Amino acid sequence: MQREPAEINLIDAFERISVQIFPTIKEGSAWAAQQIASLIKQKGEAGEKCVLGLATGSTPKTLYAELVRMHREEGLSFKNVITFNLDEYYPIDNDAFQSYNAFMQRHLFQHVDIDPANIHIPNGQLSKEEIKTHAVSYEKMLEEAGGIDLQILGIGINGHIGFNEPGSSIYSKTRLINLENSTRLANAYEFANISEVPRLAITMGISVILKAKKIVLLAWGPSKAAVVQKAVEGNVTETVPASLLQQHNDCSFIIDEAAAAELTRFKSPWLTGEITWSAKMIKKAVVNMALKLEKPVLSLTNNDYTEFGLGDLLIEQGDAYEINLKVYYMLRDSITGWPGGKPKATIPAHPERSEPYPKKVIIFSPHPDDDIISMGGTFQRLHDQGHEVHIAYQTSGIFS
């Protein structure tokens, strides 16, 4: 009997880790909470302990809130749960607000019926000499508990998992580590200012994380999109520690749409399946190609289109010259000298509303003078063309 050729899943050809995308953080977190709850119950019914590896940071907060809700409203019990946290700042008092010990109490442990003896979090209060022994005994306790059944991870914008910063080896053990400045900056919001963010942390090593039977990594928001793409579609490399998860046989990424935006299936959907070539999609594909090839749009050739995987577009829309011009006009028409719309004028290529006139404009500026640096000309025009312009400066006052 002749066998049908195996169907090739084009998304899988790019994504080397299973990815599930949810519209909102709430829905993604609810899914992850459901996985945890089922495992706890299944282990409970078998008379076994359920060993969870837990993360801190902003990412799992909604997940923990959902677990707390399930405990309160649905009777989910944590009596058979043993937990091991990934990391802790060093040095830090366990009681300090910013410590991960305190974080876990606030967001999960004090609201559920877990036995405090079953909670394990690296201790940031020890002396440097004591840390090595502490790290060894942390891993030993984990082993004695039977290993992690389900590990929850977040991801740093530099690709770290736990606090395994870029360069961490796949064989790394639980240890002290230097935090990168980007990590300290990303976490500074919990502290009075960046100089108070500890420079060191204790983290479970990557080899320990990879021993977990199942791994679920959560990532939300646009700031994680680039690193999610690298981890899922890039090469396995210690410079992006999360890419090492490609070596695990039961790891999935649970992410929202914003964090998924850089994946090829969204960034270049023509490469992963059939698409409808709307004007917007043509512009996206051609601009993307021009940027990658570092060529002006008008210089792109038929060959470029073919080699860039856009041969279909040539077949459907004519040759490169025609398509280049079309995209060039689209780009040109997105530039206007009337950012608030031209009163009494209707110019089809410029859909900015001419009415009402004048407009009330609020410019949100993430840092005083970003308005001038990034859109000073537009700002001036809005004012000169008679609109009422206001600026909302968004600053915590840290960078005075």
Ligand code: F6R
């Ligand atoms: C913390 C941890 C870190 C965070 C990561 C993302 O226990 O393991 O890897 O998951 O730094 O932090 P957030 O969630 O604050 O973006």
